[in-house]
Amino acid sequence: MKCGYVALIGRPNVGKSTLINTVIGEKVSIVTEKPQTTRNRITGIKNLPNAQIIFIDTPGIHKPRHKLGEFMVKEAQEAMDMVDLIVFMVEPEAPGNDELSIIERLKKLNKPVILAINKIDTVAKQNLLPLIELYNDLHPFQEIIPISALKKDGIERLVERIIFYLPDSPILYPEDMLTDQAERFMVAEFIREKIMKYTHDEIPYSVAVDIERWEETEKLISIGANIYVEREGQKIIIIGKKGERLKKIATEARLDIEKFLGTKIFLEVWVKVRKKWRQKDMLLKSLGY
Numbered sequence: 001m002k003c004g005y006v007a008l009i010g011r012p013n014v015g016k017s018t019l020i021n022t023v024i025g026e027k028v029s030i031v032t033e034k035p036q037t038t039r040n041r042i043t044g045i046k047n048l049p050n051a052q053i054i055f056i057d058t059p060g061i062h063k064p065r066h067k068l069g070e071f072m073v074k075e076a077q078e079a080m081d082m083v084d085l086i087v088f089m090v091e092p093e094a095p096g097n098d099e100l101s102i103i104e105r106l107k108k109l110n111k112p113v114i115l116a117i118n119k120i121d122t123v124a125k126q127n128l129l130p131l132i133e134l135y136n137d138l139h140p141f142q143e144i145i146p147i148s149a150l151k152k153d154g155i156e157r158l159v160e161r162i163i164f165y166l167p168d169s170p171i172l173y174p175e176d177m178l179t180d181q182a183e184r185f186m187v188a189e190f191i192r193e194k195i196m197k198y199t200h201d202e203i204p205y206s207v208a209v210d211i212e213r214w215e216e217t218e219k220l221i222s223i224g225a226n227i228y229v230e231r232e233g234q235k236i237i238i239i240g241k242k243g244e245r246l247k248k249i250a251t252e253a254r255l256d257i258e259k260f261l262g263t264k265i266f267l268e269v270w271v272k273v274r275k276k277w278r279q280k281d282m283l284l285k286s287l288g289y
Helices: 016-024 067-082 097-107 125-138 155-165 183-198 232-239 241-261 281-286
Strands: 002-009 042-048 051-057 085-090 113-117 143-146 208-216 220-229 264-273
Touching: 002 016, 002 067, 016 042, 016 051, 016 155, 042 155, 051 155, 067 097, 085 097, 085 155, 113 125, 113 155, 125 143, 143 155, 183 208, 183 220, 183 241, 220 232, 232 241, 232 264, 241 264
Parallel strands: 002 051, 002 085, 085 113, 113 143, 220 264
Antiparallel strands: 042 051, 208 220
């Protein structure tokens, strides 16, 4: 057996969460079109006959503007230190300052690194070879593999090469386990995903979700969640006209939660103002950051 930890790293919105969900075959990390969706390290577990791959989906590496951003970048950097293999994801374009900065950090780590050029369905194939050569000159990657996480192109080869570089080891998690994240955390993430889907500008980044109530019976799970924002105006936008936006967010989140937990859910959500919560250490810690 092969078994080990694999960090997915890269700048925000390169498709790390889409890749982990595609490989696992289930939704273990939320996905939106907005950058910096992932805030915590998310573990997704892929079980195969000859291997167990433990993926760590990290927040996008970026220049932080508040303490929440600092936490996110720290999460990604710590993941790079603890894993057996790194998959560095980029888009099919010339590397920018973010990519060059990540490569400089990779040079200081004594770990195998696979470069995955994602979103190849968006460019002409003849543009890939010069890009591969460019990245080859920047760092001695073990492999450079073009993929499309969305279209599932190149994923089998990527998984094969990941297994090749993993250590020989018995499995570390039960074979039927898809993630090590607590159910409460995943429920909060599903709610946050729908908020990001239906709001714009700064609002998605000013939102945190806290599960306040969790009561289980034989027939259903009753969940109460607080949605925290930083300003009264943001609260009004999330609730929407006559509560319509909040109702849509809660309904779609409930459907995802029911699929994830495999049972009926009763979900109540409230929107509350916590001024400057992204800058306050105690609030960040209480919300799991």
